[in-house]
Amino acid sequence: KAGVTQTPRYLIKTRGQQVTLSCSPISGHRSVSWYQQTPGQGLQFLFEYFSETQRNKGNFPGRFSGRQFSNSRSEMNVSTLELGDSALYLCASSLRRPKDTGELFFGEGSRLTVL
Amino acid sequence: QQPVQSPQAVILREGEDAVINCSSSKALYSVHWYRQKHGEAPVFLMILLKGGEQKGHEKISASFNEKKQQSSLYLTASQLSYSGTYFCGTKGNAGNMLTFGGGTRLMVKP
Numbered sequence: 001k002a003g004v005t006q007t008p009r010y011l012i013k014t015r016g017q018q019v020t021l022s023c024s025p026i027s028g029h030r031s032v033s034w035y036q037q038t039p040g041q042g043l044q045f046l047f048e049y050f051s052e053t054q055r056n057k058g059n060f061p062g063r064f065s066g067r068q069f070s071n072s073r074s075e076m077n078v079s080t081l082e083l084g085d086s087a088l089y090l091c092a093s094s095l096r097r098p099k100d101t102g103e104l105f106f107g108e109g110s111r112l113t114v115l
Numbered sequence: 116q117q118p119v120q121s122p123q124a125v126i127l128r129e130g131e132d133a134v135i136n137c138s139s140s141k142a143l144y145s146v147h148w149y150r151q152k153h154g155e156a157p158v159f160l161m162i163l164l165k166g167g168e169q170k171g172h173e174k175i176s177a178s179f180n181e182k183k184q185q186s187s188l189y190l191t192a193s194q195l196s197y198s199g200t201y202f203c204g205t206k207g208n209a210g211n212m213l214t215f216g217g218g219t220r221l222m223v224k225p
Contacts, residue, residue, distance in 0.1 A: 004156075033213070042117075043157070043202060043215035056212035090156065102145065102206075104213065106156035 002027065004093050004107035012113045018079040021110045025072050025093030031055075032074040033104065034066060037088040046089075049074055078112075086114045116140055118205045120216035127193050127223045135188040135219045137203030146179050146186040147204040147213060150197075157202060160188075193223045 005024040013019050025032050033056075034046040045058035049068035066076040072093075078085055088111050092104035118139045125133055137146060145164050151157040163179035163186060174191040190197055200220050204213040 035215070042217040043204075045212045045214055048212055055210070058212065102147065102162055102213075103159045104147075104149075104157075105159070108156050 004091055004105050006089075006091050006107035006110050008110060009108065010111050010113075012115060013081050014115050015081055015083060017081050018077060019081060019112060020075055020077045021089055021091075021112075023074045023076075023091030023093075023107060025074070025091075026105055029093035029095055029105070030072050031094045032068055032072065033092045033094070034074070034076050035090045035092065036060075037090055037109070038086075043090070046076065081114045083114050086112060088112075117214055118203055118216040120201075120203055120219050122219060123217070124220040125222070127221070129195060129223055129225055130192050131223075133190045133193060133221060135190075135201050135203075135221070137186045137188070137205070137216055139184045139205050141184065141205075141207050143179075143181060143184050143205050144208045144211070145206045146177070147206075148177055148186075148188050149202045149204065149215075150199045151202065151218075152199040160201075190221070193221075195223050195225065197221060198223045 007022045031050045033048040036044045047066050048056040052068045063079045068074045088109040090106050090109045092106045094104050118137050121136045127133055147162050148160040149157040165181040177188045179186045200218045202215045202218045204215045
């Protein structure tokens with residue numbers, strides 16, 4: 001069974017640019033969550049999508065957005081990049097059915113460097 | 116609000132025990148534990164639901180005291196493979212987002 005796939009794995013951007021990250025969940029998983037990981041802040045929740053609808057949103061500015069497609073694949077976009085956006089962006093998928101254990105399966109992440 | 120983990124870091128010798136604590140200022144529905152090894156994705160360890168249950172995973176177990184809004188992760192007879200950063204995540208109710216603590220770095224030395 002293929003795991004969660006994130007692309008690209010590494011990218012370098014400059015301030016002011018925008019970036020789109022992609023996440024393909026495990027087959028059959030309908031929930032996708034995004035987290036930002038930085039050395040000082042740990043894992044910060046960005047948003048969660050289920051059935052193409054945003055179900056939860058973390059405390060991030062509007063420059064951070066996301067969407068989910070009918071095949072459960074998800075993308076997140078960061079516009080007008082700032083130096084502080086440099087981080088590892090992790091995507092996690094889960095079944096999210098009633099009685100679901102709620103276990104998240106993480107991808108290896110997309111490491112974004114903003115210069 | 117982010118749960119608080121303690122200690123922030125711990126160094127052990129193989130065979131020693133460790134306890135990692137996770138506390139929240141809000142009522143909790145569930146506590147989730149993950150381990151992340153350097154350069155790898157976080158991996159699920161266990162979930163505890165409100166009710167004060169205790170769970171085990173080989174030599175790693177955890178407890179959840181919903182009245183105190185606290186959970187503890189117990190690592191018994193630690194092995195080198197236990198090294199990594201442990202994160203607790205909490206949910207206020209079943210539909211909430213999972214909010215993680217700042218992590219506890221655990222290093223097990225031979």
